Amino acid sequence: MLTGILLLAIVVFGILVLFGQRDAGQFYKFVIFLIIAPVLLAVGINHVLWFWYSLPYWIQILGFVLMPFLLLFTLRSLFSKSPVVRAITDVLWDATVFAFTFPFRLLYRSVKLISLRERNRTRLSPHPQSVVGRRPPLVQQKRSGGGFDDED
16 A cells, blocks of 8 residues: 555656656655655654553543643644634634533533422412412413322
8 A cells, every 4th residue: 555655646746747846856855755754654653652552541541631732732833823723723622622521511411400300390370460368370280190189
């Protein structure tokens, strides 16, 4: 696969030379870059993975937690004027905040839903009639069939 990509890159560069987009003198530099860059990239990735797997678990977890913030800081500092990068960093920031707050929001809403269903609340009518000495105006609630009536 790597040889196919290198061959494709050489063909594309050759076509650019034919149409005058590139100088033929840059061809040797480009070919040397295409030969050396994948090797350096593979060695670099292997060293980064070797370093990452040798770290303790708590540092790996801390790295995962801090990675989005590091990425946002790097993008903002390198491309501070670009509106596209600003939009991407805003989306990444919103996604990070959502990912960190989602479990807490889910837990809060689940507890709230369960507690509201367990509680038997009396719903008052939104348009009460002011009558002294009678029961409060209640909204007619659906009755579940088969039970005893608690009314007089």
